Structure formats: C-alpha cells, structure tokens
Amino acid sequence: MRGIVARWLLQMLGVGALVAASSASFATEIKNLQLSTTAEGTRAVFDLNGPLDYKLFEIANPDRIVLDIRASSFAEGFATPVGRGLLKSVRTGKQGKDVRVVFDLAGGVRPKSFLLLPGSSSSRPSKGSEALPGGPSRPSMASGALGLLPGDKSSYRLVVDLFPRGKSKSEIVKQASPPMEKARDVVIAIDAGHGGDDPGATGAAGTHEKEITLAVSRELKRLIDRQPGMSAVLTRDSDFFIPLKQRYQKAREAKADLFVSVHADAYSSGDARGSSVWMLSARGATNEAARWLEDRENRADLVGGVSLDNKDNTLAAVLLDLSQGATLEASGAVANQVLQALTKVGPTHRGFVEKANFVVLRSPDVPSILVETAFITNPAEEKRLKSPEQREKIAKAILDGVHAYFVAAPPPGSLFAANARKGKTEQVASRKKPPDEVAVFADDDPDREILARSPKS
Ligand SMILES: [Zn+2]
16 A cells, blocks of 8 residues: 555656556646757657656667657647657657657667656756666766756656667766766765763763764774775764754765664663664654654755655655655664674674664654664673774674665665676675674683673563
8 A cells, every 4th residue: 555655646746666557647748849969879858747657668670669658648839859860750649648759760779768857957867767677867867978958947857868779888888977977875874972061871980972982983984984885974073062953964964875873872780781773663753754744944855855845734744654664664674784793793782673762863764773882881891892993893793784784775876786786796795894804702802701692682
C-alpha cells in the first residue's frame, strides 16, 4: 500500500519511478518540443505543464524510438519539429488518452531521458529522475554532452538525449564529462557529542565524554577521508558547544548521506559496559513530523529534494511520512552494520540496535545513527577510550559498518553506485582492511578479559 501511494505521490511531484505504470489521473499538456544537436548527439526537450507518466522504448527495422505520454494532450499551437541530427523525422499523434511521439532514427542510438522540475537550472536533472533502466542519469547530460537546455525553465521539462550507438560508453563519458563530474563522494557528517560548557558524562578517572567524542570523531574523519568515494565533515572540530538541532542541520547543509553522532555512555554503576548503536524511534519520527510541518522555516526547506511549502497539509504530511519511513529504514540498516562491526572490537551493550527519540537523529531525510562507543563510567572502558589505539579500532569499526552499508545501498551518483553498476563492488570491498587488522586486544592487555566476555543480553 505504502509503495503504491509513494509512487503515485512522487509522480505527482514529478520525481521517482516515472517509467512505472501508475494510477495518475491528471492530464499533462505538452506545450512545446525543441530539438538541438551537437557533435555528441541529439537532444529533445519537451515543455510540460506538469509532471508526467511516460514510457520510452526502442523498435528496430526501421530504427525508431517511441515515447508514450499517458493521459496527455498537445497544447494549442504545438508544432512538431522537423528532424535533425540523429533524428530523421519526428511524428506526433494521439493514441487514445495518451500522446505518442515517434522519433525516426537516422542510425542506431542509445537513448537516455530525465525530467527537470520547474525552476531547475540546466546543470543537473532532478534527483531520481532516471527514466530508463541502467542507473541514475548522469548530471553531465544536462549541460555537458549536449549543450545547455533549451526550453522554458518555469515548466516541467522532459529531456530525451540520443547518442550514436557506435560510440563506446567510455568514449562518450570522456567527451561528455568534464573532470568535475566524476562520481561524487558519499558525505558522512560526524557529530562529536557534547562540547564546550557541556562536558557530557565523566569517568571515574576524570575523563570527559566531550574529549573522547571529539577524538573518536576526528579519527573517524581521518579514516573516512582516506577511503575512495567517501568524505567526512565534522559538526565540531574543537571544544565548543553546539545546540542539538544545529548538529543535524549542519549535516543537512553539507548534503550528508549519513549522520553519525559519537558518544560515550554513562551509568550509575561502574559495571555497565559495551558499545551500542541507536536510531530514531518511530514515535520520535511522528513527533518530529508534527513539529516539522508546523514550522514555516522547515516547510520552506527541502525534504528529500522536495519542498513542502506549496503542498496542502495532508500531502505535506504524507510526503514527510514517506521520507521519514525511507530514512528510518536506511538508519536501521546502517545501525545494524555498525553494530556488527563493533562486535569485532569489543562487547556490545545489548547486541541489538536500540531506538530512542534523540534530537540529533531527527533529520527526516538523512539516515542518522548515534554510537555509544563504550561506557565512560566503567573504569576499564574509560581506560580503553583514553587509548588512541583503542579509539582507532572503534573508529575503524564504525567506518567498516558505514562502508558495508554504502556498498549494499549505494547513493545515486556516488562512486559506490558507479562501482556497483560496473559490477565492481568487490573492488571497493577489497579496499577494506584485511582481517588480521581486526584483531582486538593484545594478550597482555588488561582490558582483554573483561572485553572478551560475550555481550550482555
Ligand atoms: Zn553523550
């Protein structure tokens, strides 16, 4: 049920799986069709009055590409352009309630299509706008290969790019992409808990949580920045206080793919021990949704690339709920990976991902986790947290978990996605540290006995 609603709503907004059949019942008006051609290929741009539901397919003998736009019509004055470039001719007509456009081809082509939302610049297609199988559309297609986009920026625009089939993909990519358009890094926002006037918990030996969280966070950033396709930003890189809400706002500003808040746990008795990983509870998400919708500033913001500002309350609430649902699911996946990786370097407190209504985890569209590295109130664990080597092991475990998550769920446009597409996931995986580095404590480590016990249930 949720899936169907999601698809339908996203289509109304012009994002999401546009190629899939849907129950959309609005009528799309096709205002204009413009063709442009360069040495690289031919581009067709449709100006539309709204989002659309379309299908693009190829037919051989003679070669042509057929575009069906469901429940649509031509605006008055629409003129079918004459063929140019790779297009021998263009034919348009009504097919029941749908519009059919046939591109007669001068030779074999590889088509690629995407949708641009009103107001999008010509620099990149809208997020998730890929319409053909074969991975997310390349941002370079909008501006790089086939020149700037014609068409009316205030309209929805459907872009169909046609590349000659003779050229190899890499050849086209080489020509099409300036170096800046290589696969992007996934961005991980690391939040060192507490800071400044807020020391967090304090261990028996006087260690402040805020120092540990900063040291682990810096180490984690160092390790992440060394990884191909990954980069990290810190919400704080020295000893100062940041309000909780600003912590996740910083992550959103950095367009982070993931938010990781680093803490050290505390308990009234000194024997509580082990790391834990937390995610936002469903109740926390529901409460946050209500707050988010009430707050005008938030509504003007983008949630999952969509502004809620001009939506009525019900639609905005449903959209927010969908975004939160996907985000919670992703948070759970990454939390599990990180927890599993942490079990390799020490005990876990409970052995499963825990849920709470933590303020820092409330971003509706950035998967977020909170890692309690160990109990600072446990003297043995406090000692461990004070050791740079032990902190590095903890940071490495977090990195491993995060890395495994991105391999399993590569964000569009990232190196992880590019590698997955090329079927080269194993190359990314092989960059992970060899198993011998996972080994935990030296035999003479006094913490060893305590830390080697099985996790408390
Ligand atoms: Zn804390």
